[in-house]
Amino acid sequence: MVIPNKGSITVLGKNINKNSEYRRHIDYLPQIANFPSNLKVKELITMIKDLRGSPSASEHLIELFKLEPFLDKKLGTLYGGTKQKVNILLTFMFDSPLIILDEPTSGLDPISLIRLKDLIQVQKNKGKTILITSHIMSFVEEISDEIVFLLEGEIYFKGTVSALKTKTKQPNFERAIASILIENHA
Amino acid sequence: MLKILKYSFFDLIRSRWSYVYFAFYLLLGIVLLFLNNDLSKAVITLMNVIIVLVPLIGTIFGVMYYYNSREFTELLLAQPLKRSSIFLGQYLGVALSLSLSLILGLGIPFVFYGLFKSTAIWDFSLLLITGTCLTLIFTALAFNIALSNENKIKGFGYAILLWLFLAIVYDGLFLMTLILFEDYPLDKLSLFGTMLNPIDLSRTLILLKLDISALLGYTGAVFKQFFGTIFGLIVSFVMLIIWIALPVLRIVYKSNKKDF
Numbered sequence: 001m002v003i004p005n006k007g008s009i010t011v012l013g014k015n016i017n018k019n020s021e022y023r024r025h026i027d028y029l030p031q032i033a034n035f036p037s038n039l040k041v042k043e044l045i046t047m048i049k050d051l052r053g054s055p056s057a058s059e060h061l062i063e064l065f066k067l068e069p070f071l072d073k074k075l076g077t078l079y080g081g082t083k084q085k086v087n088i089l090l091t092f093m094f095d096s097p098l099i100i101l102d103e104p105t106s107g108l109d110p111i112s113l114i115r116l117k118d119l120i121q122v123q124k125n126k127g128k129t130i131l132i133t134s135h136i137m138s139f140v141e142e143i144s145d146e147i148v149f150l151l152e153g154e155i156y157f158k159g160t161v162s163a164l165k166t167k168t169k170q171p172n173f174e175r176a177i178a179s180i181l182i183e184n185h186a
Numbered sequence: 187m188l189k190i191l192k193y194s195f196f197d198l199i200r201s202r203w204s205y206v207y208f209a210f211y212l213l214l215g216i217v218l219l220f221l222n223n224d225l226s227k228a229v230i231t232l233m234n235v236i237i238v239l240v241p242l243i244g245t246i247f248g249v250m251y252y253y254n255s256r257e258f259t260e261l262l263l264a265q266p267l268k269r270s271s272i273f274l275g276q277y278l279g280v281a282l283s284l285s286l287s288l289i290l291g292l293g294i295p296f297v298f299y300g301l302f303k304s305t306a307i308w309d310f311s312l313l314l315i316t317g318t319c320l321t322l323i324f325t326a327l328a329f330n331i332a333l334s335n336e337n338k339i340k341g342f343g344y345a346i347l348l349w350l351f352l353a354i355v356y357d358g359l360f361l362m363t364l365i366l367f368e369d370y371p372l373d374k375l376s377l378f379g380t381m382l383n384p385i386d387l388s389r390t391l392i393l394l395k396l397d398i399s400a401l402l403g404y405t406g407a408v409f410k411q412f413f414g415t416i417f418g419l420i421v422s423f424v425m426l427i428i429w430i431a432l433p434v435l436r437i438v439y440k441s442n443k444k445d446f
Binding site: 003 | 258
């Protein structure tokens with residue numbers, strides 16, 4: 001989304017500069033779920049499918065997140081949590097090797113949260129690369145293999161959760177992150 | 187691009203604002219016809235309303251749509267689509283839904299009144315064509331403003347200022363210049379000045395088509411000589427198309443450079 005000043009970015013070994021086809025291999029979940037308010041959920045799903053033109057499977061996700069009763073409702077009338085479910089549905093209905101999730105848990109009820117975790121686990125087991133940003137530490141701890149701790153654009157830590165705990169000598173992940181913060185901003 | 191156009195158009199024609207805009211023109215058309223009982227007079231009154239209102243609604247709607255659909259645009263940017271097609275699709279979606287409200291809202295009462303049997307049909311078509319051109323121009327300008335300003339309030343401010351300038355202030359400045367330099371021959375200058383403002387250009391075009399240029403005095407005669415001919419008509423339309431093309435090109439250029 002941001003155009004690089006210099007250097008190059010490669011996705012699956014291909015330079016992506018001035019090219020939009022690489023996005024076919026990425027499923028992206030935006031942080032804020034805000035959709036055209038006069039479209040129906042069903043129409044939005046068809047629209048995104050239409051735009052991507054890749055094979056997709058939305059039925060089992062609709063069932064998983066119990067979205068059936070909302071399909072004919074307009075997006076403007078949905079609650080935040082339901083919008084987020086639609087958002088997740090739009091992301092996971094494609095089968096791409098890369099998945100980027102920006103704060104996927106926001107507004108979700110506990111049941112959907114568990115389902116989301118399961119979903120991520122299933123995708124992980126398929127050998128996909130998943131990049132998640134989140135500020136909910138318990139979620140990060142549970143789901144991630146490797147964490148990168150960023151603060152104002154700088155990397156403060158990169159490695160596994162247990163490595164972070166040993167490094168900071170804290171027993172608990174949340175405190176370990178907090179200790180990095182305190183060290184640098186005390 | 188056509189897919190984006192299709193869906194944003196579907197989204198917009200179902201919005202409350204489109205209905206209000208449509209209903210307004212419908213009502214205006216009906217009221218004017220039944221109070222006036224004269225098609226060409228109704229066309230003149232309509233022109234005065236359209237010339238001011240269409241640019242205003244075009245700019246406000248354009249800016250509002252852009253800012254409202256920001257997050258959704260981000261989602262679209264993550265899809266395998268060209269940036270220019272996303273923004274052009276959205277732009278055309280807004281402009282076409284507004285034009286549709288205008289054309290249907292005014293067209294329906296006039297058709298029922300018996301437009302096809304009347305001689306005013308050409309005046310009326312010209313009115314609708316310029317109205318559509320103005321919608322295209324000002325929505326494009328609005329998208330330009332919105333693309334250049336991250337801050338919503340600023341964007342809205344600039345949009346209103348732009349409308350105020352072209353619809354009102356420009357005319358004031360124009361008249362002042364004419365009065366200040368009244369000792370000099372001004373026909374060329376005023377012709378040129380009219381060409382540079384799409385609102386003035388549309389107004390002059392319609393007035394001359396309605397054959398009331400005598401009202402404009404001496405300059406009117408010069409105008410008549412110019413705009414009244416086929417050549418003048420073509421030049422004016424070329425000007426309007428340039429007014430559409432330049433902002434649209436800038437949308438493409440700007441959207442390819444912008445970070446989201």
